[in-house]
Amino acid sequence: MSETVLRATDLRVRRGGNDVIDGVTVAVDDGETVLVQGQSGSGKTTLFEIFGLLSDCSSGELVIDGVDVTGLSRRERALFRRDRLGMVYQDFQLIDDLTARENAQLPQSHARSYDDAWLDTVLDGLGISPIADRYPSTLSGGEKQRVAIARAVANKPDIVLADEPTGQLDPETTDRVISLLFEASELAATTLLTVSHDRRITSHFETIYRLTDGTLTRTETGDQRPISSDES
Numbered sequence: 001m002s003e004t005v006l007r008a009t010d011l012r013v014r015r016g017g018n019d020v021i022d023g024v025t026v027a028v029d030d031g032e033t034v035l036v037q038g039q040s041g042s043g044k045t046t047l048f049e050i051f052g053l054l055s056d057c058s059s060g061e062l063v064i065d066g067v068d069v070t071g072l073s074r075r076e077r078a079l080f081r082r083d084r085l086g087m088v089y090q091d092f093q094l095i096d097d098l099t100a101r102e103n104a105q106l107p108q109s110h111a112r113s114y115d116d117a118w119l120d121t122v123l124d125g126l127g128i129s130p131i132a133d134r135y136p137s138t139l140s141g142g143e144k145q146r147v148a149i150a151r152a153v154a155n156k157p158d159i160v161l162a163d164e165p166t167g168q169l170d171p172e173t174t175d176r177v178i179s180l181l182f183e184a185s186e187l188a189a190t191t192l193l194t195v196s197h198d199r200r201i202t203s204h205f206e207t208i209y210r211l212t213d214g215t216l217t218r219t220e221t222g223d224q225r226p227i228s229s230d231e232s
Contacts (some may be wrong), residue, residue, distance in 0.1 A: 004027050005029065005158050006051065008051075008063075009025050009060055010023050010024070010059070011047075011057045012060050013043075013214075014047055021057065022214035023215065024215070024216045028108055028191060029191070030191060032192075032206055032207060033185070033192045033194075034209070036211055037194055037196060038211035039212075042196040042212055044163075044196070045164075047145060050062065051064075051159075053081045056079075057070065061113060063084075064158070065158045067080065070084055082107055082111055084157055086153050086154075086188075086190065087161055092147070095136070098141050100128060100131050100139065104119060104149075104150035104154055105145050107151060107154040108155060109156040122150045122184065125187050126183065128150055150183060157190055158191065160192050160193070162194040165178070165194060166196060174200055174201065181194070194225045
């Protein structure tokens with residue numbers, strides 16, 4: 001039986017007199033691939049920030065890897081995020097004066113715990129090795145995305161959280177990004193939780209939820225059909 005790595009119970013976020021997140025309850029198992037879909041303004045990014053310990057919820061409980069993270073201090077949350085969560089942001093958030101390799105290695109640098117062999121495995125697996133010494137300003141959007149994904153798994157996190165990873169991408173690039181997310185998650189043996197409005201990626205996830213006006217509902221089970229490199 002799979003172990004639950006993330007459990008949210010009656011999460012609520014109230015802003016400006018409105019419930020942006022309205023009583024979200026969900027459990028995510030170890031190794032599961034989960035997609036949370038919803039239109040703009042549905043609360044997806046807020047939920048991503050709550051799960052990623054970037055924002056506080058107004059009430060409810062969030063337990064990740066057995067730890068009630070809602071009671072942690074700001075510093076404790078930052079350390080927990082560094083050590084146990086991998087974040088893929090829709091705007092990449094790479095540091096301009098660091099090389100691709102240095103950007104990917106940031107979680108290890110912050111933890112002062114380096115694993116060059118693992119990082120080399122990740123860079124090779126995502127096809128980044130040839131561009132490892134280049135700076136973000138010289139990289140294409142797709143190359144930046146690969147570096148962002150590599151950074152997310154650099155510390156072998158318990159969960160990789162991805163916010164709108166396919167954004168405004170064309171179908172071919174969308175296929176490749178989803179393929180890379182699955183490849184990186186499988187390489188690191190971690191859980192993948194993605195929030196997105198992109199319906200094109202639905203079939204590739206085991207479990208799909210719909211977020212509407214801050215309320216989360218399980219809608220269907222996908223066939224977990226990640227795209228192979230040959231298909232992309």
